[in-house]
Amino acid sequence: MFKKLSTSALSAAVLVAAAAAALTPVSASAVSAPLTSARIAVHFDLVKGQTPENVALAPGGAAYVTFAEGRQIAEVSPRGTIRILATLPKPADGGIHTPVLGFPLTVGIVRSHDGTLYFLYATGTPDLTGVWRLRPGGEPQRIAALPADGLPNGLALDPRTRTLYVTDSVLGTIWTVPTTGGTPTAWSTAPELASTGFLGANGLKIHNGAVWATxxxxGSVLRIPILRDGRAGSARTEATGLPGIDDFAFTGHGDQLLAALNGPGEVALVQPDGSHSIVLTSADGLQNPTSIALRGDTVYVLSAAYLTAKDPNLILAHLND
Incomplete structure (x- = not known):
C-alpha cells in the first residue's frame, strides 16, 4: 500500500479512466530480461475504486484481488472479466481515522486450498479492522480483530501450521492469527520492521522456513526465520536500495524475487546477494505497482495508480529460465 489519491486527482481521473477503459492490450516497450512479452491484460475502473492492492491466484486460472478504495474483494477471470464477491461495510466515521491514509481499505489477501479467502481490512475503528474470511458462496466475516491504531497490510498463509501472518505498516509488527480466528499474537516487533515516517513493514511471504517482509x-527486504517452536528468529536485511517497495514474489530460483516499487513505478528483479535490476517500468504500462504473483512462468503485476491517477491495470509477462 502506498498512498491514497487526492480529491483533485480522483476528479481528474474520471475522464482519464473513461478513456483507459477503451484501450486494448498493448505490447510493452521497456521490458528487460528475464521478463518478456509484457502486456496490459486488464484495465480496472478508477472511478469505481478499483485500485488493486493485493492478489491471490487460484488453480483454475482466476485471480482474487482486493480493491483498496472500493473496499471490495473481486474475482478476475482468465478472460479478464471482473466479478465483485464482497463489499466491506464502511465505518461510521467514514474511515477518516485510518492511520496515515485516512480512508478505509481492503489490503492483503491469500487463498487456502479449499477456496477460502482470507484478507485484511483497515478502517481505524475497532469494530472492523482485522482479518476477514470469505468462504466460497458465503458472506465475509471478521475472524480476528487487529489494533485500530495500526495498519494491517501484508498477509501470508503457512498451510502447514494453518497460521496467518500479518504485517502492520504503522506499528512495525508482524502478527500471527490461526486460520480459525481468535486473538492475534505479536510474532515479531524487530526494529527493521518499523516505519521512518510513512509506512514500514509491507509485503509478506513465507519461503524456505522463514517469513520474508518488505x-x-x-526500501528493504527482510528475512525472519521461523524457529522450531514457531517463534521468530532474528531479523536480517537481505536487500536495500529499493525505494517504495511494496509486494513481492519469489521466482522459483532460490531466494531470487520480483518486487513492486510503488512510487517509482517499476518492478525490480532482486538476486539472492541483494543486488537488483529493473525489469519493468512505466513504459510497460505500470501505474504504481502494488502486488506481484506468479503462475508457472507467467508473472502477474497489478497497479493501483495511487499517484498517477490513471489506468489501474493488470500486466502479464513471461518469466524466462
Missing amino acids: NLDK
Missing part, C-alpha cells in the same frame, strides 16, 4: 520506508 519495509517501504527503508
Whole structure:
C-alpha cells in the first residue's frame, strides 16, 4: 500500500479512466530480461475504486484481488472479466481515522486450498479492522480483530501450521492469527520492521522456513526465520536500495524475487546477494505497482495508480529460465 489519491486527482481521473477503459492490450516497450512479452491484460475502473492492492491466484486460472478504495474483494477471470464477491461495510466515521491514509481499505489477501479467502481490512475503528474470511458462496466475516491504531497490510498463509501472518505498516509488527480466528499474537516487533515516517513493514511471504517482509520506508527486504517452536528468529536485511517497495514474489530460483516499487513505478528483479535490476517500468504500462504473483512462468503485476491517477491495470509477462 502506498498512498491514497487526492480529491483533485480522483476528479481528474474520471475522464482519464473513461478513456483507459477503451484501450486494448498493448505490447510493452521497456521490458528487460528475464521478463518478456509484457502486456496490459486488464484495465480496472478508477472511478469505481478499483485500485488493486493485493492478489491471490487460484488453480483454475482466476485471480482474487482486493480493491483498496472500493473496499471490495473481486474475482478476475482468465478472460479478464471482473466479478465483485464482497463489499466491506464502511465505518461510521467514514474511515477518516485510518492511520496515515485516512480512508478505509481492503489490503492483503491469500487463498487456502479449499477456496477460502482470507484478507485484511483497515478502517481505524475497532469494530472492523482485522482479518476477514470469505468462504466460497458465503458472506465475509471478521475472524480476528487487529489494533485500530495500526495498519494491517501484508498477509501470508503457512498451510502447514494453518497460521496467518500479518504485517502492520504503522506499528512495525508482524502478527500471527490461526486460520480459525481468535486473538492475534505479536510474532515479531524487530526494529527493521518499523516505519521512518510513512509506512514500514509491507509485503509478506513465507519461503524456505522463514517469513520474508518488505519495509517501504527503508526500501528493504527482510528475512525472519521461523524457529522450531514457531517463534521468530532474528531479523536480517537481505536487500536495500529499493525505494517504495511494496509486494513481492519469489521466482522459483532460490531466494531470487520480483518486487513492486510503488512510487517509482517499476518492478525490480532482486538476486539472492541483494543486488537488483529493473525489469519493468512505466513504459510497460505500470501505474504504481502494488502486488506481484506468479503462475508457472507467467508473472502477474497489478497497479493501483495511487499517484498517477490513471489506468489501474493488470500486466502479464513471461518469466524466462
